Amino acid sequence: MKTADPELMRAINRFHVMDAIRRFGPISRVEISDRTQLSATTVSAITAALLDDGLIITHQLGGIRDAARGRPRVMLELNPAAAHVVGVKLALDQITVATTNFRADVLSSLVLPIRLQRQSVSVIADLVEDGIRRCVADAGLTMEQVSGVCVGLPGVVERIAGVCRASPVFGERDVPFAAELTGRLGGVVATIDSDVNLVTLAEHWFGQARGLDDFLVISVELGLGLGIMHNGELFRGANGLSPDLGDLMVRPPNGDSSTRLSSAASEASIVAEAREILAGGDHEHAFRLGRGMEKILELAEQGEPRILALLERAGGALGFAIANLITLFAPPKVILAGAALEAGEALVGPIRHTVAALLPPSLADVSDIVVHHWQDDIWARGAAAMTLRDLYGAPWNTTGPVVHR
Incomplete structure (x- = not known):
């Protein structure tokens, strides 16, 4: 019988450990093991690698002690400085941009009121680029510190191909907007998705x-x-x-x-x-x-x-x-x-x-x-969450964020 790919299984286990830390952190290794159904040895090995890569951090809770050893329990949580991403929401009358850290906490945001229906695809890409660069600067960061960008928009979107098949935002069909924007961002990879998918992920991470x-x-x-x-x-x-x-x-x-x-x-x-x-x-x-x-x-x-x-x-x-x-x-x-x-x-x-x-x-x-009456930045936070999910959810050779070339 064919056995599972060991590297793939390690990647899947890493993802589940990271997701448990994101959803329930600060959390102990014992609790991670309980929630993921992974062995204590596997959890210890994965969290050690994540600590080495700087993706998670520890702190000790003096009042909570390990029952077996009597020592302060070590709690794990995502390292907010491990990566920074940008989320963008396109609507007919405005562009919303938010820069977040590795926990999807919003560091800076802005809204650009503009009627996008009247603009060409290249002009819209220019406006989004300007908004991203300004929002990143407002967060005190440089574009070199940004790990990825995700744009949400209404309509039918092929996320893998980076193509918007149809949207009221664009006056044409089959727009390769991800490539259009990536070419303007100096090496930072941009992806696109439907805005409701991003909100769905935001609801899963932060909402109801x-x-x-x-x-x-x-x-x-x-x-x-x-x-x-x-x-x-x-x-x-x-x-x-x-x-x-x-x-x-x-x-x-x-x-x-x-x-x-x-x-x-x-x-x-x-x-x-x-x-x-x-x-x-x-x-x-x-x-x-x-x-x-x-x-x-x-x-x-x-x-x-x-x-x-x-x-x-x-x-x-x-x-x-x-x-x-x-x-x-x-x-x-x-x-x-x-x-x-x-x-x-x-x-x-x-x-x-x-x-x-x-x-x-x-x-x-x-x-x-x-x-649920959403605020404007929930789409942008969802877009950031989607990018962060890509960063720690892919089957990497190491536990660090994937490097796009």
């Missing part, structure tokens, strides 16, 4: 899904994003392809034909339909200024019946899709977020009611649906 290895994230933004965490890993298609929930086909209630979910429940579709409903009124100015969603939320709070009916239809369409996702994956938690969720029960209520009505009884109590 910390400690969960299975959950879904659904973002209701300009489009509809879907992040799937399964067994502690992001679910991806061929070439690291990210799923786009907006492409899912649904049949609206009382409808005779199917439609894309993005046409029924995305922020863009809600704003477009609201503008049509309110046409000729006193609200047109808000839509012209790009403040349509703000106006919708205002009118929903005032109880405007046409807007409430619109949000109920959108919530029903989302609930239909979410019920199917729960049926497929049975996640213990579904996290909803996005500007449209600020409408509160006017949108979330129909989502919950539709899910409850459509789920089979056997799954009725499986998934907790929660709303």
